[in-house]
Amino acid sequence: MYARLTFVRQLLPLSGRAYSTTARVPLAFELHKPPKETDKPHAPIIFMHGLFGSKKNNRSMSKVLARDLGRTVYAVDLRNHGDSPHNPTHDYLAMADDVEGFIEEHRLTGTTLIGHSMGAKTAMTLALRSPDIISDIVSVDNAPIDAALLSSFGKYVQGMKKIEEVGVTRLVEADEILKNYEESLTIRQFLLGNLYRPKDEKITKFKVPLKILGAALDNLGDFPFKDPDEVRFVKPALFVRGTQSHYVSDEALPIIGRFFPRFELVDIEAGHWVISEKPELFRRGMHGHLSQRNNC
Template sequence: MSPRLAMPALLRNWQPISCRTYSSGRVTLAFDLHQPAKGSSPEHAPIIFMHGLFGSKKNNRSMSKALARDLGRDVYAVDLRNHGDSPHNSRHDYMAMADDVAGFIKEHKLSKDLTLIGHSMGAKTAMTLALQLPDLMKDIISVDNAPWDVALLSDFGKYVRAMKNIEQAGVTKQTEADAILQEVEESTPVRLFLLTNLMRPKGETKQKFRVPLDTIGASLGHLGDFPFKDPEAVRFEKRALFVRGTQSLYIPDEALPVIGKFFPRFELADIDAGHWLIAEKPEEFRRVVVDFLQPAE
């Protein structure tokens, strides 16, 4: 998600293994399995890593590899529904995405000592699942998002409209698509990020987007929301780490009391970066996560 949003209304040389899960009743999530060079130890539970809006498992490839190496744990970088190589579905909200991840955990018979890591949209998915089914995991790491409702600005709507214009224009080159995106987004890194979703279907010359633009566009009005409103009714009593980009608006100081009510054992780690802190400060992020997850001596 973009770091630009309104203040919350509440408070003014190794390759991954590419796989796909199959199950009934839920969207099946595509994933990359990143494993330690010497293999994971049976006592080391896996990590599930979730991307943000318009992202994919590819965004977290380097970090997943580093965490697998440093922690000796398998890291499953997943594509959430309507993103990457995962199937499309007309429903796109946090309860549905959390249910997909619960199905992924069940399908793979993953240990209940696992860790959830999520950035932005993936962070709210992780928080939702933690509050709904806390027994499925040992701890969570929420990256630059908080458990409350926010009002997103119009950036994403502009992105979706520009992406639709790109498809309608029948572009055959990324440079053509980038020229259209420049009309709504001046940041080259943001445009390149959005264009990671551009692909050329087999046998065709025109490029299209992997994400279902109509579905994403229709979901924008509620993707800033959080499905749980009453911290007195539901809490995650296990460890939780909230990683905040100090140049981002997603976790202002006003959010900390709310986080504490839903996640009473939470810890806060500040990184001098914007919303895309994993990409901006990867070493700082890796160190923070490893320190939090490293077994005590």
């Protein structure tokens, strides 16, 4: 058995909203359509990456979900990531507001939100703030709680800043520097995926604004909603956690159930990078949950 499912069926009232005070950012995205068009319309999926990620991280899984479910998948770049614009405000209310703007711009209805890590808290925030425009959510290895990020994220920022200070011209040079901050080749490759060479320049730079994201690390550990007696999302919610990760502990399950009273839990034998570590198990979990949504 690859996963354990926990069902919480209690339905509770919903109230309360929170808003961002910063301007919306238009989000870059990749569109993944089903290989075969059908007469029956299916609701779209918005797929959101984690910190230092981008839409390309979810490209393969987005194509698989579009194929398996017959649903259009929008893999987006959240603000200050990938090809989306930079903005000095980087918190969950602002990112959720960007995604709401994306839904409005593309006139999407019945939307499913899938988010990993930072993207998961963005999905939860939008679902609690604007439940009428969301059909259901999938939160991958994060919970609606205040919890400090791993100290490694601060080290990643230090290493990436060092790479820019040195002014490297080759990827292998950047990797040698980053080895001093992160042992895992897989994680280093993930971080270095943000490197690019500006036109007519020899020195590589990072697409992500390191100063902004470095200053936002404390905010990214927090969750903007504190009281589940004031606001709840009473539609379906799937929480996927890596059993080797610390982000969704057993102690967090009661608060998840209060904010998301219809949540289901899937455990996958993996660390924090659930999707890349165990893509087939993740696909199965998504297929089971989202196929039910297709049939609703």
